[in-house]
Amino acid sequence: VRKLMVTPGEVSQADANKVFEAGWDEQALHDAIAVTARAAFMQRLVEGHGFTPLTRDVAVEHAKRRVERGYVNLYRAFREEK
Numbered sequence: 001v002r003k004l005m006v007t008p009g010e011v012s013q014a015d016a017n018k019v020f021e022a023g024w025d026e027q028a029l030h031d032a033i034a035v036t037a038r039a040a041f042m043q044r045l046v047e048g049h050g051f052t053p054l055t056r057d058v059a060v061e062h063a064k065r066r067v068e069r070g071y072v073n074l075y076r077a078f079r080e081e082k
Contacts, residue, residue: 004036
């Protein structure tokens with residue numbers, strides 16, 4: 001993830017192989033890439049519009065909620081009604 005964020009052009013099959021050797025499957029690699037891409041996109045969107053970034057404490061709280069609820073379940077419009 002760090003390499004993808006800092007030097008994305010240097011990510012190679014060898015990096016993917018290391019992920020697989022560590023016991024992760026292809027879906028886990030895909031998920032890590034997708035989350036990393038979203039984070040990079042959001043950072044550029046926020047900075048490009050001149051918004052004030054969240055404080056570290058607030059960002060940590062938001063991250064905890066994403067872990068607990070997932071990304072989709074944070075937004076009422078996407079939740080399944082029961």
